[in-house]
Amino acid sequence: MNLKNWIMIKKMFLGVLALGLMVTSCSDDDDVQIIPDAGVLNGSDFSFTVDGTPDFVTGISTDANAVGTNRTFVITDLDLNILGTPPNIEALEGVNFEAAGRGVCLIWYLRFENDTNIDTVTNANDLTGSFDLSNSIRVERGPNADALTGGPFNFTVDGTPDMVSGIAFENPNNRIGTNATWVITDDTGMILGTPPTLTAVEGVDFDGAGVGVCLIWYLRYENDTNIATVTNANDLTGTFHLSNSITVNRN
Structure with a gap:
């Protein structure tokens, strides 16, 4: 075998090896599992008076280090019944809590993967899949004497x-x-x-x-x-x- 042929064979071998490494690398990337982390939901609790005047929350922000393919806010009552899922902060700030009447709402931030059943459950306790809920922010609408x-x-x-x-x-x-x-x-x-x-x-x-x-x-x-x-x-x-x-x- 002359030197020229040997060099060509060597280049072909190195090319095949590089392609194999690329395929392996891509395959490894596909297997990476994202672990959702909603982080800390920042903001103070709110206390509104039910008096016919619209009441909106402001000053809430999400964690810059939150992780997850999908995201939404979740509003529940104290029993974690889901009252709404505003998709972003603008939608959340557009919710009129006056219309909910007397009681307490909780605002959460959810980061989740596609296997999470947020679209079908009615109570946050029933969430399954890959997800993480943040801490909650309390929204009081009172006075309320309860039952x-x-x-x-x-x-x-x-x-x-x-x-x-x-x-x-x-x-x-x-x-x-x-x-x-x-x-x-x-x-x-x-x-x-x-x-x-x-x-x-x-x-x-x-x-x-x-x-x-x-x-x-x-x-x-x-x-x-x-x-x-x-x-x-x-x-x-x-x-x-x-x-x-x-x-x-x-x-």
Whole structure:
């Protein structure tokens, strides 16, 4: 074999070797798995008053080091039911939280791969696939007294003390408002008492009120509310929210 042929064979061998390395390199790139990381969602919690005026969030930003092929914001309630998935910050800032009524929303940032089921689930707890949710930002829309559970109560007026028990909140974290009190009224709304705590409510002897009907309410309110001066709950004014009532029958 002369020198010229040997050089040509050597070049062909090196070319095939280089092509093999390129194919191997491309194959390795295809096998790289992206691990989503939503990072830290920056921004303060928000507190809005439900008063008919549109309420929008501002000043929220995502982590510059977040990783993931796809991205979206996710808005949930406290039970993680998905209320909306704004695709970008502009869409998020266009959401009118006033329209959602009283309660608490959570804003999350989601980075995810194509195998994630965000398009089909209704609760963030049911997300599957390759994804990562950021921390959440809380959006309060109040005041909100939440919903009471317990009762109704049926007592016999016989001189024996009758106290209520087992009253609770449907979702305690939904309660919003600077001030709080319990309100006991008759069935026309006349205020009979305003126990400051649930413990105080459970200390009320309803036997002493005689025959009739009482209603127990929970009130969350701001400083402009006139609870200290009115005698009937129907005359309340200001920024407040009354829960549902629990009935106490005294026979």
